[in-house]
Amino acid sequence: MDEASRSFTAGEVKFFSQCDTGSIPVIVLFTKFDYLYNVAYTQLKSMGTSWKDAKALAPKHAEESFANGPQLNFLKDVPRPPKAYVCLPSMDNEGADCGPLIEHTAAALDNEVLKQLFVSTQQTILELCMRYAIEKTLLEHLDPAETTTSGGQKAIIAKMGAWFPHISVRLSQSLEVVLINVGHLLASKCKSVDPPLSLSYVEHVVPLFADELHDDHCVEIQSRLLSVPSHSLPLENIIQLISAVVVIFEHSFYIFDKWHYIWDQQKHVPSFYVALEQYMASLHAAAVRKGVSAAVQAYEEAVATAAKRRESSYCRAKVELIKTVLEVALNNRLSRPDNAT
Structure with a gap:
């Protein structure tokens, strides 16, 4: 050579x-x-x-x-x-x-390079968390009749939290929601497990250091996000909730990652509470509401057009709605905390 x-x-x-x-x-x-x-x-x-x-x-x-x-x-x-x-x-x-x-x-x-590579991977994983949280939740709850109650909205928040690695969902009498923490990751393995997964098994899989999401947390998040006066229809309220929650949970990961080594596990404020306050005080909250409102209006118009034409499937309208809502959420993520890894 x-x-x-x-x-x-x-x-x-x-x-x-x-x-x-x-x-x-x-x-x-x-x-x-x-x-x-x-x-x-x-x-x-x-x-x-x-x-x-x-x-x-x-x-x-x-x-x-x-x-x-x-x-x-x-x-x-x-x-x-x-x-x-x-x-x-x-x-x-x-x-x-x-x-x-x-x-x-x-x-x-060197250490700096490894840190940057880690951050790049971390961001990619969190985007996937946001994507799946929005896609799966919207597909399950596009029927507003199922989610207009306080309990239904609380369940939505819990299910979305389960998609994020730093959140452990701990709702009372709700084994199904807790299982989501590992169910999606172990879905291909669950069928071969004998005996079936138990709560004690799940508790061993869930990380010891995590922000626990309880009933009262979900109620507080729901109350704060839906406290803004609105004349929206139930469907739009639900999608507004989903969009805001996913932005809050994504941002809370960086807060959790920055703090968890120095936390007093008995006294610390959950990272998603801090993220909630920052989100409510930001311009992103209004931008999300505006973007979601436009997306829902376009969806309802598409559905109405499909009904007039006697079309039996609204798949295209659903796909476009989910795509737009995801874009709104990704484009309105909060800035990461200083020194977050």
């Missing part, structure tokens, strides 16, 4: 010259490095080295020559050089050695 056999392409030159990866490390891999062993062998033979010694010394000679070669000289001079480089010979062979790559990768990932 000399300069003639592998010079940098225009795309690679542009990457190292113009692309800024921030603190995310870049490692350059030189594969098929064993090609240079043949070049080194020939050079050593031309210098009078025996074929046996030339064969043994070729790998080391190739590495020494490569260290001063044009490829590495180029990488040293680019505006944004890589964190490391790794030479990998014979990678087409079974049992090829990936040890050097693993070692250099581990060395390149």
Whole structure:
């Protein structure tokens, strides 16, 4: 792999010259490095080295020559050089050695990088939590007759809380809701469990450090969110509740993550209460109400049009409603607390 056999392409030159990866490390891999062993062998033979010694010394000679070669000289001079480089010979062979790559990768990932990667993964997971909480809850409760009661609305809040990893739902006489904490994650396993999952099993699965969501919490959240004067129909009230709750629970995760190491488990204020106060005081609350109101109006118009045409399915209208509500929630997330991981 000399300069003639592998010079940098225009795309690679542009990457190292113009692309800024921030603190995310870049490692350059030189594969098929064993090609240079043949070049080194020939050079050593031309210098009078025996074929046996030339064969043994070729790998080391190739590495020494490569260290001063044009490829590495180029990488040293680019505006944004890589964190490391790794030479990998014979990678087409079974049992090829990936040890050097693993070692250099581990060395390149310092604490700050790991933190940023963790945050990126964390944000992706929370978006999925929001998506499933909205999709599943809306599909189950689009019939307003089932959810206009206080108990029905409380159940909605509890079911949505169960989708978030830092919330443990603990409603009185409600094993079904508690099971949601692990039911979705273990759904594929539950059928094979014998005996069936019990409450004691669930309590062992639920993290020891979590914000517990009780009946009185749900009542308080429901009361605060629906206290704003509204002439809306029951369906819109329910969707307003769902949209606000998912934003609050998402934000509460960062508060929980920031605080849980220093909490007095007997006296701390639940993270979702803090998030509730911040949400109510923010401009996002009004934006969510406005966005949801428009989405529900569009949904009801689509349903009315489908009824006039005697269409039996409202699937498209439901899909559009759920999509819009999710967008409203994602676009109105609260800013993360300072120093949150």
